Amino acid sequence: MRELRRTGDSPEQPPATGQFASRRNLLLGTAAAGAALLATGCTSNETKDESDSGKQPAGAPGDKPGKKVTIGFAGPQADHGWLNAINEEGRRRAKAYEDVTLVSTEGSNDTAQQIGQIETLINKKVDVLVILPADGKALTGVGLKAMRAGIPVVNLDRVFNSPQAYRCWIGGDNYGMGLNAGRYIGERLKGKKNAKVVELAGMDSLELTQERTRGFDDALKNYPNIRKVARQAAEFTVESGQKKMAELLQAQPKFDALWNHDDDQGVGAERAIKQAGRDEFVMVGGAGSRHSMDVIKADNTVLKATVLYPPTMAASAIDLARALGQGKGVGGLAEQEIPASLTLYSAVVTKENVDQYLPTGFN
Template structure:
């Protein structure tokens, strides 16, 4: 079994846990646990109001749609519980400021911390301090350097996202063995970008294709437009483009329109509502997008509540909350967009 397929198998197993979590973080009684679960979404004892828990939440600045939805979804999830007091720190891209926020949570003695670090490596030491102080940390999206820095890690499937995009491109270009494929990546220094690119490359190699032209942006509209303009000048003929992020994709599409290019199709990333509306309308080269869930922090709030109240997932036999959950990365096209658009974020 290849390394890539081992990784996909791991993601699939983790996804089973994610599905359980989303459908029913409920029931902590022996009767609920032994009944097998998974057959319905009926409320159970975990939905009942328990001891009030204080959860600290910190994430980067909401400087684009996906990140804004991360915080909005976390707030909405907390509002659904009478026994959750969510303390939301101001979003920041300043590592020192985010470290100070976590220090404040520790000093205030919160019951749990949900943390989407601007830089996972830089936030690892302070997360370790929180764990050592007996405060469970739920690490969202960008991993810490040390697994002991988090009680639970919730991740989108970045590698799987690249694989999904690559497999879709392969399916559309099966009759073009010499097709030219381009890639507009995100921030190249981030492991998540590297994983997305690796998954994309691995999937393309399975159908005999590779990435012929690649540029990296910064997950912003402006950077997306700038690097795509350069890409289009360097590549006079393209058959497919994968853009890692639908927020920067607004700029990517603007550059494509300005260049008057339409000989290729494009696959987006993250799954924004505006991208899905364009897919529905068929009004641009954008033909599909790959979901990167903006629900991760909301799931983190739900798990933080369970951990602080000493509960577990009802649909699992295990009496402990899992240590890692990886969410799925499905491809959205005109054929299935109606299933996803209502929960999509606005860029």
């Protein structure tokens, strides 16, 4: 199923706004700051004594090992740059801890197969589970099964259908992606009369795509001089990005800005733009690939920014799982327990700040 194979792509995205806002009760300032908060954080619930005064951030070379924790990691099939980065970030973070043993599944986009893989981890009696479900609704039952077996679950990005199926959710903000893309474009074009923008969206059947578009449209409402004149939905692939971008370029002889939802399909969009010889507009990408960041830094194409959907969330999920297994909270917060949910911020990467985010760019 194509819709289960792309950036943060689940019909069951955890709501970021409105009636469900309380389920995303902690907003981290930037993707890097989000990881840093957790990294400095899996601190003990016990009162510090002198022996703890020099404690280094979790995952740093000087971090003191604690109780040994076995974490089961059930991630996606790595058939997309972002999904591959999720798996790599999780494995890399686990290796940073002497007290963590990571037991990973092969990764699957087939719900039945992934359920079987998670049940195997439950039978192995791992201490904590980190799960990025192929389909949050379909895998809710196995999340509930793990929780009932006394194995806390860190639900990564694609949310289960019931909050009882996980102890903590951590993921990106699709509405925020659209909102910040719109704000960036709005500020670039606020002095231009009758500015026109176009949108290269993801798959329209997905709630994440709808949320990104809604955020984008809401941002543009604050710029009465800007009008969105066209929108095409692609499929988060290079091929679809090239095809749909070519159609947009043919239909719109001139416009001022383009927002593309996904950097992988953006590679195809860039090809179509180059083939058409067009350069009268600015392009904003989505997700934060290394390719996009390199192009932004070079500053020699229409691509001027990308809005993050950070795969570092997988590393932070390992931090949270370790904290759960050791009965700790998160550093920088007063509470003795980790939060129920963490929403990562969709930072806008531009030429001015790209060096800061280059280490998080995925291939």
